[in-house]
Amino acid sequence: MSPRRRDMTIRSFREGDEQVLARLFNAYVGDFLGPIRLTPKAWRAQFKRRNWTGPSLTDDSDCCRIAEAGGRVLGYALTDYQPLWREDTAVVQELCAVDESGAEDVMQALLADAEQRTLERGKSCLVLGLSPEDGLSAGAAVSRGYEERQETEVFMVLIVDLSGFLEEIAPALSARLAESPLGDWRGSVKILSGDKSSGLFCGDGSVAVGPAPDEPDVTLTVRPEALPLLLLGRETIGELYVQDAVSLTAADAAEALSLLDALFPRLPLFFPRAQWW
Amino acid sequence: MPSESEITFGPRRSDGWRKVSANVAGKDVSHLYYGPAKVHVGRHAAVTMGCIGGVGTDKQHRRKGLARRVFSGAVAAMKGEGYTVAGLFTSRRLVAHRLYRRFGLVDVSSGRIACKVLDPAALARRGLSSLVQQSPELGRRRLALRLCFERSRTVCLKIEGNDVSVLSRAPRGVDLSLTMSHTTFLGLLDSSIGLSHALGAKLVQWSGDAGAFETLANAIAGRLRPVDEE
Numbered sequence: 001m002s003p004r005r006r007d008m009t010i011r012s013f014r015e016g017d018e019q020v021l022a023r024l025f026n027a028y029v030g031d032f033l034g035p036i037r038l039t040p041k042a043w044r045a046q047f048k049r050r051n052w053t054g055p056s057l058t059d060d061s062d063c064c065r066i067a068e069a070g071g072r073v074l075g076y077a078l079t080d081y082q083p084l085w086r087e088d089t090a091v092v093q094e095l096c097a098v099d100e101s102g103a104e105d106v107m108q109a110l111l112a113d114a115e116q117r118t119l120e121r122g123k124s125c126l127v128l129g130l131s132p133e134d135g136l137s138a139g140a141a142v143s144r145g146y147e148e149r150q151e152t153e154v155f156m157v158l159i160v161d162l163s164g165f166l167e168e169i170a171p172a173l174s175a176r177l178a179e180s181p182l183g184d185w186r187g188s189v190k191i192l193s194g195d196k197s198s199g200l201f202c203g204d205g206s207v208a209v210g211p212a213p214d215e216p217d218v219t220l221t222v223r224p225e226a227l228p229l230l231l232l233g234r235e236t237i238g239e240l241y242v243q244d245a246v247s248l249t250a251a252d253a254a255e256a257l258s259l260l261d262a263l264f265p266r267l268p269l270f271f272p273r274a275q276w277w
Numbered sequence: 278m279p280s281e282s283e284i285t286f287g288p289r290r291s292d293g294w295r296k297v298s299a300n301v302a303g304k305d306v307s308h309l310y311y312g313p314a315k316v317h318v319g320r321h322a323a324v325t326m327g328c329i330g331g332v333g334t335d336k337q338h339r340r341k342g343l344a345r346r347v348f349s350g351a352v353a354a355m356k357g358e359g360y361t362v363a364g365l366f367t368s369r370r371l372v373a374h375r376l377y378r379r380f381g382l383v384d385v386s387s388g389r390i391a392c393k394v395l396d397p398a399a400l401a402r403r404g405l406s407s408l409v410q411q412s413p414e415l416g417r418r419r420l421a422l423r424l425c426f427e428r429s430r431t432v433c434l435k436i437e438g439n440d441v442s443v444l445s446r447a448p449r450g451v452d453l454s455l456t457m458s459h460t461t462f463l464g465l466l467d468s469s470i471g472l473s474h475a476l477g478a479k480l481v482q483w484s485g486d487a488g489a490f491e492t493l494a495n496a497i498a499g500r501l502r503p504v505d506e507e
Contacts (some may be wrong), residue, residue, distance in 0.1 A: 030320045088403045124399035128391040136453045141391045149389040149460035156382035157364040165361035172322035275326045
């Protein structure tokens with residue numbers, strides 16, 4: 001039995017629900033690497049008609065189940081009961097809950113509901129196409145007896161333009177620096193990776209991007225295969241440092257590592273299947 | 278030969294996607310498509326990703342460096358068009374995965390997924406049925422099998438005349454007993470785990486008729502073919 005708030009009910013999707021579901025989706029995936037933020041119209045458009053990335057809510061509103069209490073939406077689960085790759089399997093593609101206490105219980109209840117519906121549709125296995133790095137849904141999954149296994153699908157990236165990329169994430173770099181103990185650090189960082197180079201200039205609580213400086217305070221050399229891992233927050237500077245995937249030149253190496261740790265923190269990855277291309 | 282090929286760029290569609298192809302004697306023999314997406318990097322920033330898909334090379338034109346030329350051309354064009362990162366989805370089982378790594382692409386997903394087997398008997402029957410369909414030798418055998426899934430009940434099955442059925446109770450004589458987790462069973466069925474690897478790592482334990490086990494092992498091994506179409 002799943003734990004459940006006494007006043008919580010679970011119902012199927014109704015047209016118009018996309019207003020609140022898109023808001024919930026955007027809030028839930030806010031800290032992740034990957035997901036594209038969606039307007040209600042764009043969220044709904046993903047599930048207009050069945051395609052290889054997901055179900056059609058137009059044809060089968062049961063694919064999206066919504067948990068609510070007192071007329072307020074607490075969370076939802078979106079499940080594909082006919083994935084192309086395994087006939088005996090259903091896939092939960094999205095599982096989002098309002099960020100408040102009891103969120104994991106809401107997710108557990110939604111998973112229990114999806115399991116029941118999976119069995120009713122003659123399927124023997126339910127797969128969570130979610131992020132294993134999302135503590136909330138991963139916790140709900142463990143509580144309901146899910147086991148992790150190897151996935152064959154993989155998302156691969158290549159940094160095409162190092163300076164352009166850093167300029168795009170400059171607002172995030174500034175916010176991360178401001179929130180760190182090194183918020184008032186002033187100086188420059190030279191980043192070298194293969195034939196790419198760029199510079200970060202920190203000061204006045206913000207980070208600007210420019211050409212690689214000639215006399216930087218910190219020089220970071222990154223192996224090309226490690227560059228996306230660092231910039232996208234898949235591995236921290238410390239993890240890459242011990243693997244010899246990066247090297248560092250600085251007057252105070254410990255401070256430089258702390259600075260780079262603050263600028264490039266680990267980010268959980270989640271690419272909802274509906275957003276695959 | 279690569280020198281005889283010409284890299285061309287198709288017109289941009291209304292959704293921003295375009296095709297890059299290598300043409301030999303005026304014929305498209307290798308190509309990919311790319312298009313834009315704003316991918317978020319946490320709460321405060323988004324990057325302009327060139328989403329790559331529809332990658333393919335005609336069989337008779339493979340191993341000539343054409344895919345690399347198409348890919349390099351696409352990446353150069355992306356940089357000129359303001360893309361800062363390129364990304365694609367593929368499968369570790371595809372030969373293309375190794376090719377993409379040589380092109381400089383890096384795996385960034387965790388490679389893990391959670392699953393739960395809700396009906397072990399149905400899973401076992403379907404899994405073995407698919408093996409029997411692909412392996413005539415297994416289908417010809419008459420076998421009583423006991424599958425012990427960890428943390429779950431034991432499932433007894435009978436293979437006879439290309440048919441697999443679940444037995445409501447354990448038969449007197451069982452030809453083969455196998456113990457493994459659900460996830461290992463699923464991994465063997467979808468070829469993400471090889472049987473020899475699973476045995477070596479003690480993920481699978483068996484007892485019973487060695488000939489029956491060999492037939493089953495051959496059927497599972499027959500599914501482990503690398504896929505090279507992309």
